[in-house]
Amino acid sequence: MTATRPPKATRREWFGLAVIALPCLLYSMDLTVLNLATPHLSADLEPTSSQLLWIVDIYGFLLAGCLVTMGSLGDRIGRRKLLLIGAMAFGAASVLAAFSTSAAMLIAARAVLGIAAATLAPSTLSLIRNMFLDERERTFAIGVWIASFSAGGAIGPLVGGVLLTYFWWGSVFLIAVPIMALLLVLGPIYLPEYRDPEAGRLDIISAALSLVSVLAVIYGIKQAAEIGFNWVTLLSVATGVVFGAMFVRRQKVLREPLIDLELFRQPAFSAALAVNVIGFFVAFSAFLFIAQFLQLVLGLTPFEAGLWSVPSGLAFVAGSMLTPLLVKGRRPTSVMATGFLLAAAGFLVLTRAGELATLPTIIIGYTVFSLGLAPVFTLATDMMVGSVPPEKAGMASGIAETSSEFGGALGIALLGSLVTAIYRSRVNNAQLDGMPVEAVEMARNTLGSAVTAARQIPKENGDVLLMIAQDAFAGAVTWVFAVSAAFALLGALLTVLAIGRRHPGSRSSRARGHRTKWGKSGRNA
Incomplete structure (x- = not known):
């Protein structure tokens, strides 16, 4: 029996994709602009060190913790409905954050922002699964979806820097209000509603x-x-x-x-999940260490560092958008493996940063690994949501996003611990005779502490201490980039061995598998 060809997307779906890009842009912008605003809000609200950590971290904690629940909730009450509820909550919490008069108030607002943000990614990704049933179109749509996150991360520091130049720190939160208002107006017009008709209570x-x-x-x-x-x-x-x-x-x-464990018995889903974790494991840690390197070693301002991060963001956008062309006539696994190899090459370029300490070296390596990882994330996400039927897309989207958060956090923790260990070892082995004891102790903690310590002692000693700390940090991140290159090669190998052997050869075979195992699939407007 010949499988029915999936219907092509109409103009409404393509307009809907543009609407979906709005919250995705905001999602990543909100993660980046706070870093720029932290010194300003600290001076105004005077939070304790513990409160400042919670202001920064509470958003990401609750975002990660609620993704699975929100993905499954969208399957039950409707993806568009949940997205619009989340948009209203995000806009209201943004206003609350902007006009916070105390650290506790800002922490509460950031907590609500995290919960609201958890509705955005699963809802938008699962809607794409329902709106674009043709797999080539869906791959392109997911490329746009991922490119939107990348674009938001790239323009966030630029927009934030401009706002902080002319307005108070709360203005960075008000960026969300017009974007969410536009989503609330256009969402009901261009986004279809979809829910699992057989889903029970949460x-x-x-x-x-x-x-x-x-x-x-x-x-x-x-x-x-x-x-x-x-x-x-x-x-x-x-x-x-x-x-x-x-x-x-x-x-x-x-x-x-809440989660159908049958999802993990789908070979394409579980293998793509593992590849996604590896990709974010190396990506998130590299983003963090490059930002520190640009500011604390090369001496750039946060705005300048954000500006020089734009090429990598554009490379990520380009890689995501070009993915549908790359897989045309090629197996997705070969494109993903090639992407990992390109990422490994970028990390190897970055290993020269400790020796050369030049801005072009950092930017070239940063851009190359971003270009390589973009198809990996696009196709891994496509495989995860494409290996389940539309009615399970919210659940799969929540799991996919949680794996991204988990992989990123694990990379920052493990590779961050490696940086700390190497940095402290190099500082301890350096010749620091004659330096003030308090300054040396500060310098042994982190590079940021070393910068502060160098400003508190005579310039001659401060310059020497700062140079030693910067060299120690550069040497430490060189090792981390080498380890990241090895993990990228591992990702390429895993892609070929795990996904290459298990991923079905044809798209029509996956569609038939969905109908026999999970039941009839289709678009529900």
């Missing part, structure tokens, strides 16, 4: 177990990146694992689970 206990599990693991990993692995961080991760095991056990006995 299991609150499963949602709570999922939240605690993800929060505990992410918190432990992030703390390990800041203070190293100790009994507190290990206990946090262990607690998350225990709650995760309780969550999985509960899903096995529920008639309507």
